[in-house]
Structures are given as structure tokens and as C-alpha cells.
Amino acid sequence: MSYLRLEIVRMLRDPKYLALAVGAPIGFYLLFATLFGGSPAQPGQLKGTVEIMVAMAAYGAIWAVLSTTAPRIAEERQIGWLEQVRAMPIPPRRVLAAKVIASAATALPAIILVCLTAATVKGVQLSAGQWTALVAAMWAGSAVFAALGIAIGYTIGADAAYPVSYGLYMAMSAIGGLWVPPAILPEAMRNVAQALPTYRLADLGWKIAAGQAPTGASVLVLLAWAVGLSLVAYLAILRPRVRVRTRHPAAA
Amino acid sequence: MTYTNQSQVTTPPHTRAPHTKPSAGAIALDSVSKSYGPVHAVRDLSLEISPGETVALLGPNGAGKSTTIGMLLGLVAADAGKVTVCGRQPRLAVAHGRIAAMLQDAGLMPGVRVREIVGLAASLYPAPMPVGQALSLAGLSDVAKRRVDRLSGGQAQRVRFAMAAVANPEILVLDEPTRALDVAGRTEFWQAMQAYSASGRTLVFATHYLDEVSGNASRVVVLMHGQVVADGVPEEVSKLAGAxxxxxxxxxxxxxxxxxxxxxxxxxxxxxxxxxxxxxxxxxxxxxxxxxxxxxxxxxxxxxxxxxxxxxxxxx
Structure with a gap:
């Protein structure tokens, strides 16, 4: 469908997407993996190069999904593109579906390229099954942030949507243990982290990389966020739009 | 007060194509009303437009032009009355590509090229015209590869026109198409439009620029407070002032x-x-x-x- 194709094309064309969702995680990975990539901090833990790989894959995927939904939806609402779409024979839900699919599609390169960098530059070795499960699980988990992006995009104006998304992304990444190993976070922060979808998304990958199955807790927390945010997004879409269209100067 | 309260000053519309049954008309609004809270945007409005007519909807802001157009496209649901476009419900007429519109506040998908966005519109309609033809009709062939967010106001407006024209519709609706354009932009726009309406299609446009009416419309419908206060060929409506x-x-x-x-x-x-x-x-x-x-x-x-x-x- 050409709407979907065009959505993907314009996302890939956006230099900010390439820089922040793909370039930055790879750069940070190389930096952190070089600085802290030594032996595991404690026995039984992942090697730094692997742990940071998963964290940075999550970091890139989250921004890929969030940045291709929230600010874009807010902008399209503001400039009236969604109004134009309403006048054309395409149902609004298909327009939204195309955006979500395209957005999810942009997360995949962000995940794969970090993994590829880790494997080639830092010699990270996982079994083929682990690689597949890791990429698939993290990709699927990043869909939670599409729901967040839609909720933001339909509630916040175009000017604020980008900074709000970026601020939330940064805060949730930092507290969610994507920047520093969650093990060295203070107890209180660790409790908060465990409730965040950022931490839980990375945790899927950490468990798989360690040769375990993802914990039910992580899957449940992610699902709960997905359901909750989808509900918010749904309500935001349905919210009656206040349009200042019918000016009536001589109404009386 | 006098005019709207009188039985409307309606001059007979110019020679209309005789139609055998009601569905032969391009557009039929039958006693249509629409209110937004206490504001009556359109009240008991009836209007028939025959195939091939070029109709200007003229009226000040708030006269009900945009609401009327919204109802033609099924974007606004009438509180009362019936809207028929090409013999069917408005949304079906849109889906079948019989009617296409250039809306007043419509934006363009950011980050794509002119040819891509017109191609997108073409892909949504059942029987579109070739994209290249729509581009040349709108005078956009030279900027086909440019990003839509790097166009002048006049060019962007012609992209919107091309997105509607590419549907190859029987009825093309334009809501204040030249608003916010400079003189050169308006001239360019109407040149493109004349090429289009010469093909014998029905064109309905809302405007509050009077000079655009005489040269471009075969019929003018003046709206005021959601009602038709005059309807006829431009010369006839001109004579209403009588002096x-x-x-x-x-x-x-x-x-x-x-x-x-x-x-x-x-x-x-x-x-x-x-x-x-x-x-x-x-x-x-x-x-x-x-x-x-x-x-x-x-x-x-x-x-x-x-x-x-x-x-x-x-x-x-």
C-alpha cells in the first residue's frame, strides 16, 4: 500500500532519525563498551559488551518508534494533513496503522545495527537462535512506545511534542538503566526502574543474551504499559477536536 | 434584516441541463441544516448543481460555505435534510472518486516530494488520471521532485489542487482556493483551473474574492447566514443591486x-x-x-x- 511505503520513505529520509535512533546508539555503544566492556561486574552477570549492546539497541529502538510517532502525528494534526486525509477515500484507521507499521519498521535497523556493531567490532558472540530471539523480542517490545507516541501525538501540540517526547525518552532511559547498569543503581531507583517499559524492554534482551527465557514479569509489565497507553491513545484520538472553523461574526 | 427574512431574492439559475430524474444532477442539497451549538451554520439550504456547471459559492466569513462543502464530502453530518452527490451518499461519492476536494486548511504530508504526494492521492482513487498529467495540469512539472515543505504558497496550493484533480472526479470542490496567495499566485492558480474546467467537469468553489467570480464561474450562489440569498449567472446577480x-x-x-x-x-x-x-x-x-x-x-x-x-x- 502506497501510504505505508511513503511513510517509510519519509522516515528513512529524515536525517534526525538516522542520527539519533541509529547513529547515536552505535556511537555510545562503541564508547561505553570500550570504557566498561571488560569482565562481568559480578559473577553470573553479562559481559559489559553484551549488556551495553542490549541497552543501546533498546535505546535506539525506543527513539526510532517514539520519534516517528509523537512529533509527526502532532505536526500532521497541526498543519492539517490529517484533515486532508479525511477528504480522501482512505479510512483514518488505515492511516494510523500505516504510521505504526512504518514506525515499527524504523526500529528494526536501529536494533540490528547495534547488534552488528557489537558482533563485528567487539566480538560479541551469541547463538543464531539467541540473536534471532533477541532482535525479535526487542523489536516486538518496542511497540509499547508506539502507543506512547500516539498518545503524545494526539494530546500535545506540534511545538511541544518533540521536546516532551525527547525529555520522556531521556528520563526513562536514564532511570530505566539503559545508561548505567541497573545493578549499580541505588535501591530506590532500581524499584522505579523495574516498573518502567524502558528497563523491561532491555531486560528481555539481557535475559535472552544470558541464555534464559525473558521473565514473565518483564512481559507482563510491558503488556500492561501497552494496554494502558493504547487506551490513552484511543481516548486521545476520540477526543472531540475543537475546531475554530465556523467563524460567525454576525451570529446574533 | 430585510433580505434574509423575505422570500429569498433568488433569480432563476442560468440554463441548466434538463435532467430526467433527480439523480442526474451532480449535487443536490435538500433542505439541509447544520448547527454548531447555538450557531446555525447552514439553515434549510436547498441547492442543485448540474453536471458541467462552474459554481462560485460567495459569502462573507461564517456564511456557511465551508460547512456546505464539508457536507458535500461527508465530513460534516447534516442535522436535517439530505445531501446527494452523483446520485449517492457523499462518503460513497468520495470513495468512488466522483467528487474530490481541495480543503481550506489542508496541509501536505511533510518530507515527501511533489510527485510522491500526488501519486499517493492517485493511488487512493479508483480511476485516477496519470500523475504526470495532473502535475502538468497544475503547472507543477518543473517542481515534481521538490519536497513539499520547500514550495512557495502558490505552488503548495497547486499541489493541493493536483491531489484533488488526479482523482479524475466528476465534481471538483475548492474551498477558498486562493486564500493567502499573492496576486501572481492567484493568477497562476486560476490559469490551472481554467484548463481543468474546460474539460467540461463540474467545479464548485467557495471564495470571497469577487473578481474571481466573474471570470471563472458560470453561476454564482451568494450565501448569508447559512442561506442562499441570491443564485444566478454573475451578470444577473450583479443586477440585483440594480444601479x-x-x-x-x-x-x-x-x-x-x-x-x-x-x-x-x-x-x-x-x-x-x-x-x-x-x-x-x-x-x-x-x-x-x-x-x-x-x-x-x-x-x-x-x-x-x-x-x-x-x-x-x-x-x-
Whole structure:
């Protein structure tokens, strides 16, 4: 469908997407993996190069999904593109579906390229099954942030949507243990982290990389966020739009 | 108050194609009303438009133009009455590509090229025209590869036109298509539009620029407070104001000018007189008999501008 194709094309064309969702995680990975990539901090833990790989894959995927939904939806609402779409024979839900699919599609390169960098530059070795499960699980988990992006995009104006998304992304990444190993976070922060979808998304990958199955807790927390945010997004879409269209100067 | 409360001052529309059954009409609005809270945007409006007509919807802001257009596309649901487009419900007419519109506040998908966005529109309609044809019709062939967010206002507006025209619709609807365009942009736009309407399609456009009506519409429908206050060919609607103006220069100001047959008003500016008259021929004959030594005579026919001002001001 050409709407979907065009959505993907314009996302890939956006230099900010390439820089922040793909370039930055790879750069940070190389930096952190070089600085802290030594032996595991404690026995039984992942090697730094692997742990940071998963964290940075999550970091890139989250921004890929969030940045291709929230600010874009807010902008399209503001400039009236969604109004134009309403006048054309395409149902609004298909327009939204195309955006979500395209957005999810942009997360995949962000995940794969970090993994590829880790494997080639830092010699990270996982079994083929682990690689597949890791990429698939993290990709699927990043869909939670599409729901967040839609909720933001339909509630916040175009000017604020980008900074709000970026601020939330940064805060949730930092507290969610994507920047520093969650093990060295203070107890209180660790409790908060465990409730965040950022931490839980990375945790899927950490468990798989360690040769375990993802914990039910992580899957449940992610699902709960997905359901909750989808509900918010749904309500935001349905919210009656206040349009200042019918000016009536001589109404009386 | 007088005009809207009277039985509407409706002149018969110009020669319409005779239609055998109601569904032969391109557009039929049958006693349609729409309110937004306490505001009656459209009240009991009935309007029929035949295939091939070029109709200007004229009216001040808030007259109900955009609401009417929204109803033609099924974007606005009427509270009462019935809207039929090409013999079917508006949303079906949109889905079948029979009607396509250029909306007033519509934006363009950011970050894509002109050809891509027009191609997108083409892909959504069942029987589109070739994208290249729509681009050349809209005068966009030279900027087909440019990003839509790097276009001038006039170019962006023609992209919106191309997105509607590419549907190859029987009815093309334009809501204030030249708003926010400069003079050059407006001229370019109407050139593109004339090429399109020459193909015999139905064109409905809302505007509040009067000069766009006379050159581009075969019929003008004046809306005021959600009702039709005048409907006819531009020349007929122009005559509603009823007055021509005779101007001439004279050195003296003879008092009997106001009593000449047909004259409804006299005004002077320096030594130039303006006579408003409903019967310019009779007035002119009488004026010649007066032998005032006038010179530089000029007769202006009734203007759409006058009619519009009269209809809309007396209506408010």
C-alpha cells in the first residue's frame, strides 16, 4: 500500500532519525563498551559488551518508534494533513496503522545495527537462535512506545511534542538503566526502574543474551504499559477536536 | 434584516441541463441544516448543481460555505435534510472518486516530494488520471521532485489542487482556493483551473474574492447566514443591486440632476458627478437634453461588488 511505503520513505529520509535512533546508539555503544566492556561486574552477570549492546539497541529502538510517532502525528494534526486525509477515500484507521507499521519498521535497523556493531567490532558472540530471539523480542517490545507516541501525538501540540517526547525518552532511559547498569543503581531507583517499559524492554534482551527465557514479569509489565497507553491513545484520538472553523461574526 | 427574512431574492439559475430524474444532477442539497451549538451554520439550504456547471459559492466569513462543502464530502453530518452527490451518499461519492476536494486548511504530508504526494492521492482513487498529467495540469512539472515543505504558497496550493484533480472526479470542490496567495499566485492558480474546467467537469468553489467570480464561474450562489440569498449567472446577480453609475465632469453643479428619470442618487467629487441610476439609457437621454457642457462621460454597469455588499450588509 502506497501510504505505508511513503511513510517509510519519509522516515528513512529524515536525517534526525538516522542520527539519533541509529547513529547515536552505535556511537555510545562503541564508547561505553570500550570504557566498561571488560569482565562481568559480578559473577553470573553479562559481559559489559553484551549488556551495553542490549541497552543501546533498546535505546535506539525506543527513539526510532517514539520519534516517528509523537512529533509527526502532532505536526500532521497541526498543519492539517490529517484533515486532508479525511477528504480522501482512505479510512483514518488505515492511516494510523500505516504510521505504526512504518514506525515499527524504523526500529528494526536501529536494533540490528547495534547488534552488528557489537558482533563485528567487539566480538560479541551469541547463538543464531539467541540473536534471532533477541532482535525479535526487542523489536516486538518496542511497540509499547508506539502507543506512547500516539498518545503524545494526539494530546500535545506540534511545538511541544518533540521536546516532551525527547525529555520522556531521556528520563526513562536514564532511570530505566539503559545508561548505567541497573545493578549499580541505588535501591530506590532500581524499584522505579523495574516498573518502567524502558528497563523491561532491555531486560528481555539481557535475559535472552544470558541464555534464559525473558521473565514473565518483564512481559507482563510491558503488556500492561501497552494496554494502558493504547487506551490513552484511543481516548486521545476520540477526543472531540475543537475546531475554530465556523467563524460567525454576525451570529446574533 | 430585510433580505434574509423575505422570500429569498433568488433569480432563476442560468440554463441548466434538463435532467430526467433527480439523480442526474451532480449535487443536490435538500433542505439541509447544520448547527454548531447555538450557531446555525447552514439553515434549510436547498441547492442543485448540474453536471458541467462552474459554481462560485460567495459569502462573507461564517456564511456557511465551508460547512456546505464539508457536507458535500461527508465530513460534516447534516442535522436535517439530505445531501446527494452523483446520485449517492457523499462518503460513497468520495470513495468512488466522483467528487474530490481541495480543503481550506489542508496541509501536505511533510518530507515527501511533489510527485510522491500526488501519486499517493492517485493511488487512493479508483480511476485516477496519470500523475504526470495532473502535475502538468497544475503547472507543477518543473517542481515534481521538490519536497513539499520547500514550495512557495502558490505552488503548495497547486499541489493541493493536483491531489484533488488526479482523482479524475466528476465534481471538483475548492474551498477558498486562493486564500493567502499573492496576486501572481492567484493568477497562476486560476490559469490551472481554467484548463481543468474546460474539460467540461463540474467545479464548485467557495471564495470571497469577487473578481474571481466573474471570470471563472458560470453561476454564482451568494450565501448569508447559512442561506442562499441570491443564485444566478454573475451578470444577473450583479443586477440585483440594480444601479449603473454615470460619471462626468462639469464645471457647474446643476441642482436638477437628482430629478432626472431613473436617478437614485447624485454625488460630487470636485467637479466630477456620479449619478446612480436603474435606467442608464433613459437617464443619459435626459442628461443630453440638459446641455450642461459635460465631458469625459463614463457609464459603469452594475457590479457584483455592489450586489454583494447590498445582499450581505442588508442581510446582517
Amino acid at each position: 449603473s453609475t454615470i460619471r462626468f465632469t462639469a464645471d457647474a453643479r446643476p441642482p436638477q440632476l437628482g430629478t432626472l428619470p431613473g436617478v437614485s442618487g447624485v454625488s460630487w467629487r470636485h467637479n466630477r458627478a456620479s449619478l446612480r441610476t436603474a435606467e442608464p439609457d433613459t437617464t443619459l437621454r435626459a442628461l443630453m437634453a440638459l446641455d450642461l457642457g459635460w465631458r469625459d462621460i463614463e457609464i459603469t454597469p452594475p457590479s457584483l461588488n455592489d450586489s454583494f455588499l447590498m445582499l450581505t450588509q442588508e442581510g446582517s
